[in-house]
Amino acid sequence: MAEQHGTGQEAEGAERGVTGTRGEGSAELGEGVAEAWAELVDTARRTVADGLVVGTSGNVSVRVGDTVLVTPSGVPYDRLTPADVTGVDLTGRQVLGALVPTSELPLHLGVYRTTDARAVVHTHAVHATAVSTLVDELPAIHYMTAALGGPVRVARYATYGTPELAENTLRALDGRTGCLMRNHGTLTHGAGLAQAYDRTAQLEWMCRVWLTASSVPGMTPTLLSREQLAEAGERLRGYGQRE
Ligand SMILES: [Zn+2]
Secondary structure, three states: OOHHHHOOOHHHHHHHHOOOOOOHHHHOOOOHHHHHHHHHHHHHHHHHHHOOOOOOEEEEEEEEEEEEOEOOOOOOHHOOOOOHOOOOEOOOOOEEEOEEEEHHHHHHHHHHHHOOOOOEEEEOHHHHHEEEEEEEOOOOOOOHHHHHHOOOEEEOOOOOHHHHHHHHHHHHHHHOOOEEOOOOOEEEEEEEHHHHHHHHHHHHHHHHHHHHHOOOOOOOOOOOOHHHHHHHHHHHHHHOOOO
16 A cells, blocks of 8 residues: 555646646636645545555545535546546536546435535445444444544445435434445545544544454443533534634
8 A cells, every 4th residue: 555655657746737737627627626626636545545445445525616526436546637627516417527426426415415514535444344234333432423423323235326325324424424334334524525534534443442342352341321422522512612
């Protein structure tokens, strides 16, 4: 995975291109699209670098106005350049680029249609995917559960890329900003890519903690009560304003 770091010219060209003058097509792009695409590509690369996905699995999207920028299907993230910007409207009609959007497009669009999300991150993170095969809800092992809106549910299994999977996932997301997807992975959303990504990282970390604690023979981890979670949620909402 480390090799992906400096694969050279595509990646460097991409970074230069965003702030530079590359590409005739950029003149047609709406305001903020080039910046949002650059951030999306960075986030997608980070999911690979941080071990949350392998290869081109997983996908990332960000909403700019009524356009949703999405990772294209099957293109390694270190090869994506500013010229590869891929976008659809909220009905899924392609409005930017020629690459085929991610196969999980129905999932991403479903989140934007039903929540106030501005960004969505979907991964196949190891510990989270393992937990999705064991329980219907991630046990409340840590107070960061509250940062996702409460105990994290596991969406029922359905074939990847199908409207049924989107439906099952939206049901599991009700009142939450993240969920697990059975035998598949994670989905989180947020007010921006950084927040959606951070929620995925927190969720994967919590799954790892629970798996670690619950695998000690003869021992059962303590869990937080609804009240303890609610109290943590209150504090988390005020977090950042106290400084
Ligand atoms: Zn997936």
